[in-house]
Amino acid sequence: MGSFSILDLAQATLVVVGAALFIRRRSLRYLSALQQDEYAPDRFWAWYAKRAAYDKRGTFWSIIIFAAGAAAFGQGDVLSTLLAIAAFMGYLVLALLEPDPRTSGKIKLVLTKRAKQILLTHFSILVIIFVAVACASLYIPEGFAVYYTALFLIFVIQFIPVSLTLSVKALQPLEEYVQQRYFKQASATVRQSGAYVIGITGSYGKTSTKNALGEILQITRGATFWPRKGINTLMGNTREIRSSLSKHHQYAVIEMAAYRRGSIAKLCELAPPKAGIITAIGIMHLERFGSAEEIYRAKTELARAIPEDGILVCNGDDPGARRAAEEFPKKTTIIYGFDSERGHLDCRMFDIASTIKGSTFKIQWRGREFSGSTGLLGKPALSNLMAVFGMACALGSDPNYVLAAFRNLKPVDNRLSIEKAGEVVRLKDAYNSNPSGFEAALDILRELPASNRLLITPGMIELGDRQYEENSRLARISATICDKVIFVGSTNRAAFESGLREGGFDMNNAVFVSNRDTGLEKLREMESPGDVTLIENDLGDWYEDRSKF
Amino acid sequence: MAAGKKRDIAVLYGGRSVEHEISVITALQLMKALDPVKYNVIPVYIAPSGRWYTGNSLFEKNCYRNWASCQHTLTAVSLQPWPGIGGLKVEGGSLLKRFSTLLTGRFDTIPVDVFLLAFHGEYGEDGCIQGLLEMAEFPYTSCDVTSSAIAMNKYLCKSILRDHGIKVLPSKVARKFDAIHNLKSVTDSILQTPGLERFPLFIKPNHLGSSIGIAKAEDIESLHAALAKVFLYDTEAIVEPCLESMFEINVSVISSDPTRASVVEIPVATSGALSYEDKYMRGGGKKKGARSQGMASLVREIDPAALDSTIKEQVTSSALKAFEVLGCCGVVRFDFMHDNTDGSIYFNELNPQPGSLSFYLWVKSNPRFLYTEELDVLIESALKRRSQLASRERELGFMALK
């Protein structure tokens, strides 16, 4: 047994209690990040690495206490007691400085059953470690000294995220059992409801197509179920189906995302589709799948699952989608698109005009020509509209009725939406995150009548090794359309700047700012009546999360 | 001085309607105006899921926007559809409580004396909740089942009032499932209705109150689009002619003793008639910061001096008559339209639970009601009505069943 006094033990306890308050708060923060990443340890650790979210504050304070404690060791009880009190106060202050993720932050922590279970497991792990170390300290000389305790705490504090992920992993079998039960319940619900399931898949446009199709079917066919927002995973759809799908729904529109091979197949097992829409088969996230062929296989799991007498609607402008239509023929196959050069089109949109109120267009369908208008803007949105039109008509809706419903559609704010701010027109596309969306927005910018055309953007991110090239390309296109450019941030600056120069842009009209707020200020200065400004990919979240660890 | 016990007033609001948000705004506002000396205010919120909750967090606006986290701090409750319970049943609760309920068969209740309703739209304003409250024999402050149901069906309401000498515009009801079947025949039959042969036409949902889904149609295509818009929210659309030059004029009526009408108001809109955006999302004259005041902040002229007094009288007397004919209770708001071309005044809609309970009209009326006073009147009249209803003989025993 090492020599220790009750006083030492009391001091060590005081320090540990203070640290525990801090650890508790910090654990909640990491848990919040974990919850946002859907409890996927690999995504959590990716976030951790990217944000450098390892603890600095608690560790820093612990090091100070350690150093002070080591220096004060053996200098008397009064000094060490004072140090213990100071340590406690310091940890208390740190704990109070930690934002409570349950009440602050953009996405708040919700203490669901699962979250509580994880927390409980996590704290249990920490308590076991504490108890074990406390017992071991009985045998170590100076085991309860303040400096020794502080040293131990450094390890514990850094261990928090590890403990949390271990808890997630430990509870995984329980979670899987629960999910399995939910899956069975949900697929039984789908079967019993007798709803006609329509799946939607594709590299982009899934959510907007689902929402539009859901609304149109609700108006022109009958009660339709569709999960709101971008829910496209197995878990998300399971939850929505269990809570909201009823026997009275005639149709169910389900968005299916190909996170990996088999994810769509699993969704088709949950809700066997009788019809489907493929908007595009792009080559994004190559790292996840391995090869373009693998991507194709994964995304065509929907086409595979649709029965022979079902309906398949594919985007003829996308080679992958067109290939899928040819490889998986159904009784009713509909190919839609703008470009008839690529092959036969069952549904073709042409004569498109964009105005501040939206778009007008003509559709050729089954030998007839229809005129229509809508509040939506841009070719990507109109392409999705063709998919909805094709599917609704194939299901028996009156094309005139479908077009009537299209007239009421408006873009979601900041997905190529238009806003008039006094004498200036703003084209808001802040939520767009892909190059073809950016191009479509530039097209609209070009088409709208304007005395000057302005662009404010930080460029595109998450494009892997194509990022430089794409930003440069988009800059070149912008150069031919825009009169003034405000570029935000440093990530894509080089690419964009070179692209502008190559495009022949007068660099005197280009302004480079470091952050969004400055950019918006500059915009207000540079705008004059009659101007049209495109606000592109201005993801506020990018800049706002400055919380410290 | 605590003379007598405080009454337990359950403010019931929310509900599964598209106008859920408006109901929350009205309720939060009125809970601030209820006299804490006379009443113990219990918020009872019907969440979008349809479940009922109560709890102190409901007094804060943020609770509704961060529902997922707020929900855990509340108590789930329900109303049993039979008399004698004296309040709301507490659902769930701790394990111990549930076990004790299992053993004894008795559950926790939250005592309620009067239900103060602040709903807008389906289920809350159309007679459904009123039916539940009647079965549980609780006093409540809104119109009863019949008058609520009639008020919420614009076409039926107009037909009844027309029969009693109140002018209404011609109208036709179009049904959603007829349109799905054959859109063209639906539009044809609309355009063949006397009074609706020419554009522009006005299309509204037949069952809602708050101007969601209203649209003006200038031609066949916009008529189709207007129908499509309405049929997203309702199974019936009501089509009326569009008065080119008109203004809206509203008046509130309250079941005090005697029945009284308030001063009139003329809501001012940016376009021909008020849309949801106009009514609830425009800034008003006197609010501070970004406080949601609902109907109270709409730009309006209350008791305009320049308005011809014969118009005011006509509107007021029509409203009082309609109130009586339909058997309304509580406080309601009648919306009329004045056709500027020939001075005719047409009844447009009846709101059985008007936004902000029209307090902004009563505070300018003579004699005036402060909002707090108006709520006192509603609660008293609810209690009076319930005791009148209790004077009915109920049981006949079994005579035919031998």
Add this chain to the structure above:
Amino acid sequence: MSSTRINSVILGECGNRTPIILLHGWARSLSDLLPLGELLSADYPVHVLDLPGFGDSGMPQESWDTIQYARRILQYLDDNGLAKVNLLGHSFGGRVTLRLARLAPERIEKIILIGSHGLSPKRSFYQALRIWAIRRGAVILKWIDAFFKTTLFKNWFTPRYGSQDYLAAGALKGTLVKTVTEDQSAELPKITAPALLIWGTEDLAAPLEMGRRMAHLIPRARLLELPHQGHDPFLDVNAHLCAYHILPFLAEGQDVKEAVGNG
């Protein structure tokens, strides 16, 4: 002092009823109390004032304390020929109301205090600890700034922990410092006018416990507690609730010393 201009709005007919003077809180103006004033003006003449240094009133030449404010209001009464008035004060206006009730009791019929200051708040241990820590922290930071030539105090500390009122006070900093710590507890028991105290139970600036102490100290006081309301329980629809209680209070002939509401 007499030259400091007072801006006011007068509502209601000048009948033979005792007028009500409304005094707003720190860093506010008469527009705060206008809605309440309008409701009260149906039965009484109402004067809604901008206190000197706020709104459209003039700025005092020197830093005043509440007694000087009270004297200025008294002069306003004289200038407008108001022999006897009812006073209503919110927050800082409440301090002034209390002073005036002691200064010229023969001019005051009844007083109404809404979330009024006037006593030293009783702080919980945690709150006192926090304040102590902030004060020590400020001293330490100033020392660090001086030594390392940083601007931590100004840029990081003050926006987070500095008193917002003090920062915004501008020319009135002197007045704020003079008045913010005053405690009138010795004066309150000598007030002869009947008093109605209206307090939000969630008032953070003037805690409910202060309202309860005031109601206890003032002899003819009655406290109305408004649940779920904060420091401004007279805004929007709450003005109706306040008027609902204020009007009968002003009308009644008797006085009763009790607490009503959740007391």
